[in-house]
Amino acid sequence: MQWTKQNEQTVYANRWFSVNLADVELPDGRHLDHFLIRLRPVAVATVVNEANEVLLLWRHRFITDSWGWELAAGVVEDGEDIARAAARELEEETGWRPGPLHHLMSVEPSNGLTDARHHIYWAEEGEYIGHPVDDFESDRREWVPLKLVPDMVARGEVPAANMAAALLMLHQLRLGQDTTP
Secondary structure, eight states, X not given: OOOEEEEEEEEEEOSSEEEEEEEEEOTTSOEEEEEXXXXXXXXXXXXXXXXXXXEEEEEEETTTXXXXXXXXXXXXXXXXXXXXXXXXXXXXXXXXXXXXXXXXXXEOTTTTTBOOOEEXXXXXXXXXXXXXXXXXXXXXXXXXXXXXXXXHHHTTSSOSHHHHHHHHHHHHXXXXXXXXX
């Protein structure tokens, strides 16, 4: 069953997103008004070192009043290469400059409400260049063993679904089925 957008108008917009109202026709011919949020692409990055530790940020999200582990992330600026944006965000938020980035996955965290696409990258090496410029983004930055990721996700310590999916995929890529210490 495919819904068909008949038209769409912007209700509110700023430099980060727009809230739009769409007239949607359902397969049976009925129409409904559907609000949606249009967002810039989001670039996400981390480093996994030789010890199979992943660089994470411990941060508070005021919207949900929750703490959790995340990867460095931010919006892609107009005309900016997505991988370059991911490297920039990692450096700004952690103080680590990644080596060559590998595309891990692209996901749509809430595609029933928004068109946001999150592009997630990782590097096998990084260089610490100094205290993060955007240190207000997180309470702390830590190297966390990948072997701990499944339990962290299960305990709700990685509340963002896109971050949990990326960390679980990195866990599988680097450790496979062998999760023993």
